[in-house]
Amino acid sequence: MTAALFNGKPEAGAWIRARGLHYGDGVFRTALVFDGNVVDLDRQLAKLASDARQLHLSAGVAACRRDATKLARGQRRAVIKWLLWRGAKARGYRPASATTERLVMIDALPARTPASWTRGVAAFRSPVVISEQPLLAGIKHLNRAEQVLASIDWPRGAMEAILCDRAGRPIGGTRSNLFWIRRGRLYTPQLSACGVAGVMREKVLEVAQSLGIDWRIDTLSWREFATSDEAFLTNSLIGIWPLRSCDRHEWRAPGAFTREIMRHLSHPLVPA
Amino acid sequence: MTAALFNGKPEAGAWIRARGLHYGDGVFRTALVFDGNVVDLDRQLAKLASDARQLHLSAGVAACRRDATKLARGQRRAVIKWLLWRGAKARGYRPASATTERLVMIDALPARTPASWTRGVAAFRSPVVISEQPLLAGIKHLNRAEQVLASIDWPRGAMEAILCDRAGRPIGGTRSNLFWIRRGRLYTPQLSACGVAGVMREKVLEVAQSLGIDWRIDTLSWREFATSDEAFLTNSLIGIWPLRSCDRHEWRAPGAFTREIMRHLSHPLVPA
Numbered sequence: 001m002t003a004a005l006f007n008g009k010p011e012a013g014a015w016i017r018a019r020g021l022h023y024g025d026g027v028f029r030t031a032l033v034f035d036g037n038v039v040d041l042d043r044q045l046a047k048l049a050s051d052a053r054q055l056h057l058s059a060g061v062a063a064c065r066r067d068a069t070k071l072a073r074g075q076r077r078a079v080i081k082w083l084l085w086r087g088a089k090a091r092g093y094r095p096a097s098a099t100t101e102r103l104v105m106i107d108a109l110p111a112r113t114p115a116s117w118t119r120g121v122a123a124f125r126s127p128v129v130i131s132e133q134p135l136l137a138g139i140k141h142l143n144r145a146e147q148v149l150a151s152i153d154w155p156r157g158a159m160e161a162i163l164c165d166r167a168g169r170p171i172g173g174t175r176s177n178l179f180w181i182r183r184g185r186l187y188t189p190q191l192s193a194c195g196v197a198g199v200m201r202e203k204v205l206e207v208a209q210s211l212g213i214d215w216r217i218d219t220l221s222w223r224e225f226a227t228s229d230e231a232f233l234t235n236s237l238i239g240i241w242p243l244r245s246c247d248r249h250e251w252r253a254p255g256a257f258t259r260e261i262m263r264h265l266s267h268p269l270v271p272a
Numbered sequence: 273m274t275a276a277l278f279n280g281k282p283e284a285g286a287w288i289r290a291r292g293l294h295y296g297d298g299v300f301r302t303a304l305v306f307d308g309n310v311v312d313l314d315r316q317l318a319k320l321a322s323d324a325r326q327l328h329l330s331a332g333v334a335a336c337r338r339d340a341t342k343l344a345r346g347q348r349r350a351v352i353k354w355l356l357w358r359g360a361k362a363r364g365y366r367p368a369s370a371t372t373e374r375l376v377m378i379d380a381l382p383a384r385t386p387a388s389w390t391r392g393v394a395a396f397r398s399p400v401v402i403s404e405q406p407l408l409a410g411i412k413h414l415n416r417a418e419q420v421l422a423s424i425d426w427p428r429g430a431m432e433a434i435l436c437d438r439a440g441r442p443i444g445g446t447r448s449n450l451f452w453i454r455r456g457r458l459y460t461p462q463l464s465a466c467g468v469a470g471v472m473r474e475k476v477l478e479v480a481q482s483l484g485i486d487w488r489i490d491t492l493s494w495r496e497f498a499t500s501d502e503a504f505l506t507n508s509l510i511g512i513w514p515l516r517s518c519d520r521h522e523w524r525a526p527g528a529f530t531r532e533i534m535r536h537l538s539h540p541l542v543p544a
Contacts, residue, residue: 023416067277094423095424103277104277132404145413
């Protein structure tokens with residue numbers, strides 16, 4: 001007996017039952033398409049599958065790969081996004097289906113200024129305090145209302161908002177992971193209570209390791225970050241953006257360690 | 273240049289951009305349809321509009337009413353659900369459109385046993401700890417991954433899971449508000465840091481007020497709840513279900529106060 005009106009018009013598409021829409025009961029991932037290929041495709045798919053598993057979802061990696069490859073073909077620069085959500089069988093929160101639904105989209109890559117890489121970007125500390133849910137921490141699930149709230153009313157010129165937990169410790173940007181360097185050691189926040197662990201975060205740590213740069217994943221104070229020697233943001237689309245300021249704090253951007261990591265990241269948009 | 277594959281097939285519907293799906297950037301509400309009418313329609317629409325406002329969304333109440341009235345016509349017993357989300361203009365978290373999209377659905381009412389009202393239901397304390405986000409507390413937004421997680425693996429016979437905050441204080445059920453009575457006073461948890469405030473919660477407090485029952489909205493310990501004299505659950509579909517047990521705690525169900533409130537609730541499914 002299900003019937004539905006979408007913006008006032010009868011709608012019978014299967015999507016109206018999507019648990020991704022009704023409950024955010026799914027995961028996503030965004031990747032760069034460059035010269036017809038999805039950058040870091042294997043890593044992206046591995047992370048998609050592992051995030052899905054955390055919600056007891058099966059990702060169907062082969063199908064995700066096939067769709068992405070098909071959409072990326074012939075695209076010079078683009079963004080690809082996978083969304084997976086649990087199939088719906090009945091009303092209500094309780095998962096009743098073992099199936100997964102899959103939406104794979106390709107879109108234009110947003111225009112960027114080269115200066116974001118060569119001279120760094122400005123960020124600010126968001127007034128939105130990120131909530132803590134260890135059961136969902138680290139994964140890219142579809143519950144992103146906090147990130148939306150934190151994306152409203154940015155100061156002029158800001159390219160990212162840095163979110164803190166309720167103890168005031170930096171967790172990351174709304175769409176990026178956060179790193180800083182202090183006395184030669186690389187730090188990035190622990191994401192066991194909140195935050196999202198990106199593929200680029202993992203890659204940066206591997207690059208640091210290969211370069212012999214000491215690194216640590218830890219929960220540290222705002223002060224530790226704000227008084228650091230260098231800082232930068234990462235995600236799959238930008239690779240690395242050096243931070244040149246966050247509120248009143250300023251850094252040389254890119255700093256020497258950041259430049260070294262950028263050089264070895266082999267991301268197609270990051271100048272070597 | 274947007275292109276998309278939904279479960280492997282080309283998909284061009286506008287829904288693929290829905291910010292409700294991508295970010296949970298919207299609100300919803302569920303109501304009972306009885307003999308062709310939406311029960312408490314004015315209250316439901318008022319709450320929908322106020323929840324939407326909290327996300328800086330305009331609900332379009334007149335259109336929501338029109339759609340619901342149309343779908344409810346001729347339906348003896350059903351469930352109606354409104355979903356509203358922010359219109360999409362560009363990729364990314366930042367709201368870029370002042371428009372709202374609207375999905376209104378009607379579904380069969382789940383079958384219930386009369387004993388749930390006349391002899392009460394069993395609940396249990398969920399191992400899922402609800403996260404705290406004052407900016408989203410109280411409203412029915414589309415970020416419901418916690419409720420999904422809390423709806424998995426229920427003990428046999430349980431009809432609801434009671435969620436607590438990280439201090440172990442009861443907040444409510446996965447799909448219901450929680451009340452209890454202690455020494456003649458009615459209590460329901462404060463929802464300023466987490467939880468969802470239902471229309472039926474508001475009605476129960478009004479009924480208590482009109483009956484001269486003392487009531488209080490407060491943040492109280494699990495022990496206060498577990499050692500109470502009576503307890504019950506509310507939502508728009510069930511009205512009131514008396515609680516007869518939660519883990520090892522047992523109550524007479526329905527207790528005298530609960531029965532009095534049920535009698536005056538004028539909900540079509542609650543026996544008077």
